[in-house]
Amino acid sequence: MHPAYSVLIFTTSAGAGYGLLFWLVLVEASGRTSHTHWSFFFTLMLALALITIGLLSSTFHLGHPERAWRAFSQWRSSWLSREGVAALATYVPAGLLALLSLLKIDSGVVVLLDLLAAIGAVVTVWCTGMIYASLRTIRQWNMRLVPAIYLALSATSGALLLELMNAAYGITGGWEVWLTLACLQGAQGLKRIYFRRIDGEAGRYTAAMALGMGENGIRQIDPPHTRPNYVMREMGYEVGRRHAVRLRRWMHMYLFVVPTMWLALLVLSNLPPLLLLVPATIFAAVGLFVERWLFFAEAEHVSMLYYGKDRA
Amino acid sequence: MTCLPDSTDKKLGLVIDLDICVGCQACVTSCKEWNTGGYSAPLSDHDPYGADPSGAWLNRVHSYEVDNAHWSGTVHFPRSCLHCETPDCVTVCPTGASYKRAEDGIVLVNPDTCIGCKLCSWACPYGAREYDHDHGVMKKCTLCVDRIYNETIPEEDRIPACVRACPTGARAFGDLGDPDSAVSQSVAERDGFGLFEEFGYKPVNRYLPPRKGSDRAPTVATEEAPTNTGSAMEKLFAWADRALSR
Numbered sequence: 001m002h003p004a005y006s007v008l009i010f011t012t013s014a015g016a017g018y019g020l021l022f023w024l025v026l027v028e029a030s031g032r033t034s035h036t037h038w039s040f041f042f043t044l045m046l047a048l049a050l051i052t053i054g055l056l057s058s059t060f061h062l063g064h065p066e067r068a069w070r071a072f073s074q075w076r077s078s079w080l081s082r083e084g085v086a087a088l089a090t091y092v093p094a095g096l097l098a099l100l101s102l103l104k105i106d107s108g109v110v111v112l113l114d115l116l117a118a119i120g121a122v123v124t125v126w127c128t129g130m131i132y133a134s135l136r137t138i139r140q141w142n143m144r145l146v147p148a149i150y151l152a153l154s155a156t157s158g159a160l161l162l163e164l165m166n167a168a169y170g171i172t173g174g175w176e177v178w179l180t181l182a183c184l185q186g187a188q189g190l191k192r193i194y195f196r197r198i199d200g201e202a203g204r205y206t207a208a209m210a211l212g213m214g215e216n217g218i219r220q221i222d223p224p225h226t227r228p229n230y231v232m233r234e235m236g237y238e239v240g241r242r243h244a245v246r247l248r249r250w251m252h253m254y255l256f257v258v259p260t261m262w263l264a265l266l267v268l269s270n271l272p273p274l275l276l277l278v279p280a281t282i283f284a285a286v287g288l289f290v291e292r293w294l295f296f297a298e299a300e301h302v303s304m305l306y307y308g309k310d311r312a
Numbered sequence: 313m314t315c316l317p318d319s320t321d322k323k324l325g326l327v328i329d330l331d332i333c334v335g336c337q338a339c340v341t342s343c344k345e346w347n348t349g350g351y352s353a354p355l356s357d358h359d360p361y362g363a364d365p366s367g368a369w370l371n372r373v374h375s376y377e378v379d380n381a382h383w384s385g386t387v388h389f390p391r392s393c394l395h396c397e398t399p400d401c402v403t404v405c406p407t408g409a410s411y412k413r414a415e416d417g418i419v420l421v422n423p424d425t426c427i428g429c430k431l432c433s434w435a436c437p438y439g440a441r442e443y444d445h446d447h448g449v450m451k452k453c454t455l456c457v458d459r460i461y462n463e464t465i466p467e468e469d470r471i472p473a474c475v476r477a478c479p480t481g482a483r484a485f486g487d488l489g490d491p492d493s494a495v496s497q498s499v500a501e502r503d504g505f506g507l508f509e510e511f512g513y514k515p516v517n518r519y520l521p522p523r524k525g526s527d528r529a530p531t532v533a534t535e536e537a538p539t540n541t542g543s544a545m546e547k548l549f550a551w552a553d554r555a556l557s558r
Contacts, residue, residue: 077402080404227364306438
């Protein structure tokens with residue numbers, strides 16, 4: 001599948017934003033937060049900024065961005081619509097929390113809003129994963145593991161950002177670093193299972209099924225047009241598969257191994273936390289972008305069976 | 313609404329005879345011609361006369377070489393939307409622009425509400441939906457909904473443009489939900505099949521398989537050798553034949 005940059009930015013940026021929102025409000029709801037009203041407010045604003053940048057970016061690949069509001073209407077059947085509704089709904093508790101912290105109001109309702117915002121973040125990211133997991137046309141996406149990976153990577157990038165913001169506000173020694181390390185290991189484990197699964201199966205569907213003209217011995221001698229058409233450009237993206245091995249290695253290195261090493265140094269040494277967390281976050285961001293790019297580029301679409309592929 | 317209807321009154325669709333399709337692309341061009349000038353905006357083309365032409369087409373013909381127990385030879389293979397009974401291309405649509413009509417089963421895109429997110433094309437295993445880069449919306453076969461019910465055109469033209477254009481009669485249009493219709497009869501007679509039934513969208517369009525070699529070779533009586541009467545006229549022609557052959 002062709003990796004549209006707007007969608008890569010959307011899923012990574014909004015994913016990190018929802019992850020940050022999730023951990024920030026959970027830590028607050030647990031009553032163990034060391035944040036002041038101001039540091040909470042600015043961290044929440046960072047989360048909402050990442051989410052908003054992501055959501056706006058997702059409209060850039062639309063043919064008619066001005067009609068994007070229509071996408072809230074079909075939540076009964078469409079995961080894309082559900083994602084839009086969940087994203088919009090999450091703004092309500094998150095926005096109220098921002099307002100309360102700005103006005104320095106500590107009320108019992110804060111915990112309720114925290115929980116609603118956390119649920120909203122999980123549901124939105126889950127819906128994002130389900131947009132892909134519900135497509136039976138793409139075997140690399142059509143698995144239960146996919147929404148779990150979206151959630152795990154959202155949690156990982158969010159935890160790393162929370163750790164970074166904590167360090168920026170001089171909040172150190174918290175248990176967030178262990179949370180981040182746990183997320184990194186969990187997400188890496190899921191990605192390893194994912195790659196083993198997609199490499200281990202040859203594809204359920206064959207050209208023989210698609211064409212209905214017997215097994216074997218089928219060769220496309222004349223494609224419908226002289227140059228690649230929309231379907232071939234969108235669904236038949238090949239670049240990622242050629243470089244998949246190297247890109248996967250980069251992804252593991254940048255997204256998981258390097259941040260884990262920096263965080264281990266943070267625990268073991270007395271170096272200034274920001275000095276370690278800034279590069280860790282940058283490496284993770286690059287790794288996450290490579291991960292999302294590969295998620296698209298490695299996905300094979302069954303319509304390519306009509307264009308000369310044997311299996312998908 | 314992007315929820316599918318429980319059932320449709322009719323199942324309008326195409327029957328394509330792979331035995332007689334010659335791959336002439338007449339259905340492709342007539343489809344483009346009708347649908348570029350009819351409802352909605354034109355089907356855009358990019359660099360049409362240049363080195364890298366591309367554009368939105370609703371019907372495309374592939375050509376395959378098949379050599380197996382089932383069939384041996386060249387097969388020209390027209391492929392367009394199959395107007396499936398349970399397609400995800402409808403249910404994934406976030407805006408309700410993609411819908412299946414309860415009255416006749418035709419799957420359509422409303423160009424006024426489509427946001428061009430392309431998700432429906434990702435959900436289609438047949439590659440039947442194409443994005444129109446100029447119009448910013450998805451385009452697909454409409455089964456010429458603006459012809460088949462159109463009372464302002466002659467009755468013989470009230471069939472899809474591709475069916476009307478096919479010079480070999482390889483395409484037929486009708487109600488595949490009615491077992492007595494001509495299309496259903498031909499499907500029953502020729503073991504017509506749906507594309508990619510394993511995928512489970514329940515396509516409505518049917519394909520008639522190429523006939524087996526043994527079905528095709530007719531037994532023709534050998535021509536009788538002409539009798540020689542030995543007339544003067546025959547001798548003249550025989551001489552002329554020899555003289556001219558020299």
